[in-house]
Amino acid sequence: MDCRDFDEKISLYIDNQLDNIEKKEFELHLLECDECRKEYDEMIKILKFTGETEEEELPENYKLSLRSKLEKEKKKEKSKVLNWRVLSTVAAALFVVVVSYGFIINNFGINNINQQSMDDAAPEIGKDYSGDVGNSQEQMNKSMKFTAKAKDSQNMTLTSDKDLANGEFTESLRNGDLSIENAGKKIIKSGQINLESTEFDVTYDSIINNVKNNNGYIESSGTSFYGHIKADDGEQLRSGNVFLRVPEEKFYSTLDFIKSLGEVKSQQLNERDISESYLDTENYIKNLEVQEKRLREILEKANNVDEILRVENELRRVRTEIDNNNQTLKNWDSLVNYSSITVNILEVKDENQVIKLDDEGLLLKGKKGFISTINKLINFVENTLVFLMTIAPVLIIIAIILILALIFIRRHLKQKQ
Amino acid sequence: MADNERKLIKKCAKGDLDAFEDLISKYEKKAYNIALKILKNPEDAMDISQEAFIKVYKSIKKFKFQSSFSTWLYRIVTNTCMDFLRKNKLQVYSLDNPIKTDDGEIEREVKDNSNSTEEMYEKKMTKELVHQSIDKLDEIHRVAIILRDIEGFSYQEISEILGCTMGTVKSRISRARSSLKEIILEEMEQNDISIV
Known part of the structure; x- marks a missing residue:
């Protein structure tokens, strides 16, 4: 070493x-x-x-001041815990409010809207009713589900419709075509029905068959899938529309038949009296025909080419007018003879369809209730999620504001300390 | 670890302040002295050692009984002191520089013990000299000397307190002592004293 x-x-x-x-x-x-x-x-x-260094004694107030510092610390810790408790409570409450708000909006909001539109419409019946009905129909088409309330308002629509039809009748009577019987009157009838059906194909086919049996015809028809809602078996729901024509005398029976096929969500009837215009046009044609006859007589008397040409020109004009008006009459005839009906069919899934109601035993009732609750629950969760996603931007803003406020408050408190 | 201490620690974890006071009463003095030696200033030593105790109180729930409670406590004390020094490095002043105040400059007064008997004076002077020299060591070496030669911790304990290996502890203590000796010899040459 x-x-x-x-x-x-x-x-x-x-x-x-x-x-x-x-x-x-x-x-x-x-x-x-x-x-x-x-x-x-x-x-x-x-x-x-x-x-050999001697240990220094603790300063006199060492223990006391340590104790007070520790107590302060303990309080701080407690208030921290408390703070978190308060915060989490507030957050939970906020969440509950948001969710329940979403629930209410999703489940009752539509009804409220319908109710409102009906309320608005009520005093205006007879004035501009068709417009309002159109609106409420639109809303109804938009909404996929109807609850009892919606049905109530639906009934109101239907009765109002009848009132409307009656009103029109009496009005046309008052305007006074002397022939009181409808047979002599030229009335163009058209109707629109919105249906909900659980068996789309059956409804669709029976409408078409019925029309054929009544010597009517389908002017146009179409089917498409709609919405994001899928049925339980994964099959997507469809919507279809049929524009059909039936002989005038079969109009009401066809309407009734179609209405019986599913749940009617809305319907609209329109009857336009064209008797007077029709008569006028007929007279106008008669006059033209007399004029034509006279022109032909003049033509025979014509002496030179110039005269012949002028008369023929006039003759052609008259002829064209006659043809045009005859065409109008024909169209009217067709419209009067063949009433048009527009049918919109919406395929829906019956929530309780799963249960075959052979025997409404206690067990079955319970099962039914259970399934409907589950369905409602699923619906609720779905609606809530959609709602949360919808208001996500707002939530994010609120969250940012809250966080900023929290940071600010904390800093403030620290500075105070 | 004594069962009693274990019980106390568990009580403290639930926030019992009396239990905590009981628990640290054994260690308070030593902790304060360590802080005093590291920080060289009674006010700072009090503040920082108390701060360390508050840290101990706050984190006692995390104490897992894997090491002894005392070394864990002294570790927190040492670390808190070192952190304090690191934070205040810029404010460290030298004895040669006058203190600047609003009223002008004041000359720093250094203690003068010239009125003792000769023998006492020499002995005291040497002891004083040793401690002044310790204060002149850099932080790491000073802490090593404090823990080993003043407070008398074992190498194992020191490695736990400082959180380093035995090898590091050995070489650190060895180097600290050598440089302490160098400083002392230099001082003695200047003051013309010899070790008695």
Whole structure:
């Protein structure tokens, strides 16, 4: 062991951290080398002085001030916990409010809208009723589900419709075509029915068959899938529309038949009396025909080419007019003879259809209730999710504001402290 | 670890302040002295050691009984002191520089013990010298000397307190002692004293 090595090991030797061999070597060198012995002695003395340091007593108020600091800390901790509790409570409450708001909007909002539109419409019956009915129909078409309330308002629509029809009749009577019987009158009838049906194909086919049996025809028809709602078996729901024409005398029976096929969501009837215009046009044609006859007589008397040409020109004009008006009459005839009906069919899934109602036993009732509750629950969850997603932007803004407020308050409190 | 201490620690975890006072009463003095030696200033030592105790109180729930409670506590004390020093590094002043106040500059007064008997004077002077020299060591070495030679912790305990390996502890203590000796010898040469 040389002196440098020795120097490095002094500390470890003093603390007895050397293994036996190193220790022996160290002690050997200690005996041999005077210089190193001096170093060793100096170190021992220094460490002796170091170790002699008296412990300082704690300052007098040490424990007291520590206690008060600790108590402050404890309070802070408690208020922190409290803070979190308050915050989480507020957050939970907010969530509940939002969710229940979503629930209410989703389940009752539509009804409210319908109710409102009906209320609005009520005083205006007879004025501009068809417009309002159209509106409410639109809303009804939009809504996929109807609850009892909606049905109520539906009934109102139907009765109002009847009133309207009656009103028109009496009005046309008052205007006074002398022939009171409808047979002599030219009336264009048209109707629109919105249906909901659980068996789309059956409804669709029976409408078409019925029309054929009644010697009517289908002017146009179409089917399409609608909405995002899928039936339980994964089949997508369809909507269809049929524009059909039936002989005038079959109009009401056809309407009734179609109405019996599903749940009528709305219907509209229109009867336009064109008797007077029809008569006028007929007379106009008669006049034209007399004129034509006279023109032909003049033509026979014509002496020169110039005269012949002029008369023929006039004759052609009259002829065209006659043809045009005859065409109008024909169109009217067709419209009067064949009433038009527009049918919109919406396929719906009956929520309770799963249960075959052979025997309404207690078990079945329970099952039915259970399934309907489950369905409602699923509906609710779905609506809530949609609602949450809808208001997500607002929520994010609220969250940011809350966080900023929190940071601000915390900073404020800290500064106070 | 004594069962009693274990019980106390569990009580503290539930927020019992009396139990906490009971628990740390054994360690308060040593903790304060460590802080005093590291920070060289009674006010700071009090503040920082108390801050360390508050840290202990706050995190006592996280104490897992894997090491002894005392080394865990002293570790927090040492770390808090070191953090304080690191934060205040820029404010460290030297004895040679005058203190600047609003009223002008005041010369720093250094204690003068010239009125003791000769022997006492020499001995005291040497002891004083050793401690002044310790204060002149850099932080890491000063802490090593404080823990080992003043407070008398074992190498194992020191490695736990400082959170480093035994090897590091050994070389750190060794180097700290060498540089302490160098400083002392230099001082003695200047003041013309020899170690008694």
